[in-house]
Amino acid sequence: MDDLKAYFGEVPGVENVVTYMLGGNVLFDAPLIDGATLVHTIETKLKQKLGYEVDIMLRLLSEMEEIVQNNPLTTIKTEEKNRLYVTFLSEVPAFDVRGSLGVYSNDAEYARVVNREVYIYSNNYGKTCFSNTFIEKKLGVKATTRNWATVNKMLEL
Template identity: 40%
Template sequence: MTIYIAFLRGINVGGKKIIKMEKLKDIFKSLYFQNVKTYIQSGNVIFDSTEESADILYKIETELENVLGYKVTSIIRTADELEEIIKQNPFSASEDVEKQYVTFLHREPTVEAGDRLMSYKNDVDDFCVTHREVFLLCGKGYGKTKFSNHFLESKLDVLATTRNWKTVNKILNMIRN
């Protein structure tokens, strides 16, 4: 069995796409995933499966739309991938964890899209694109950065969802302990 994490985009944000975590767990259990756990209300689901990521992604998105009546973009990573993402954080030396975020991308962006994003570098925020993640260091906090989830999606032309660094680490701790 492989441990997976589903990062759901836009769940319980701004009073939209409201779903209780118990109902979300039940949906995942109905898909025959094992050891289903959620972390906070923003759509982070940890589970075990013997299936491949692409099959899991299709099943999750289809079932969520069937049950909830709206599309929920889901991004899947394995526990090993999440551990590697944490190791790759180019901002890990920064003492200000509150300003660190990672945006999980649905797929790797094109080189042209990455180059387009680089043209937005500035003195306040820093970022680094690595494969299917964008690491962010938001100088004035995420609420004031230009590099919002929507901005990154539009510039990279790829679906995405963003989590703060504490959440990412907490999820890995839940898996490993």
């Protein structure tokens, strides 16, 4: 994570870089750069440094706040919040595939697509059918998942 923090620090216009946990969570300020340019610049820098392509799922602070506020799974009891996950998508999936995850939902796990996120409830995420690979295949976009505690912690940082 120290190397990742250093790589982001080398991106022009990026400042105040902070990493969180080992999952590639990077928080930073880049007030003068638009999102698409920033994603391209970071992906290029990481490919240069690491030797392989890395997909970036960029969210603004305001978007992260909306992700928490717009959680469609609000009926989950407080003691079950550790079963809640958010999958960040590279883009909004096509309209005709957004409901495709519902077919795989059941009492133990279910998923709801909202904009560029999938909210997942799972009794055992390690064995869920809603893996990143599955979601990418069904929705036709790239995906990465974080648990609800991580999503909220990143807002606090």
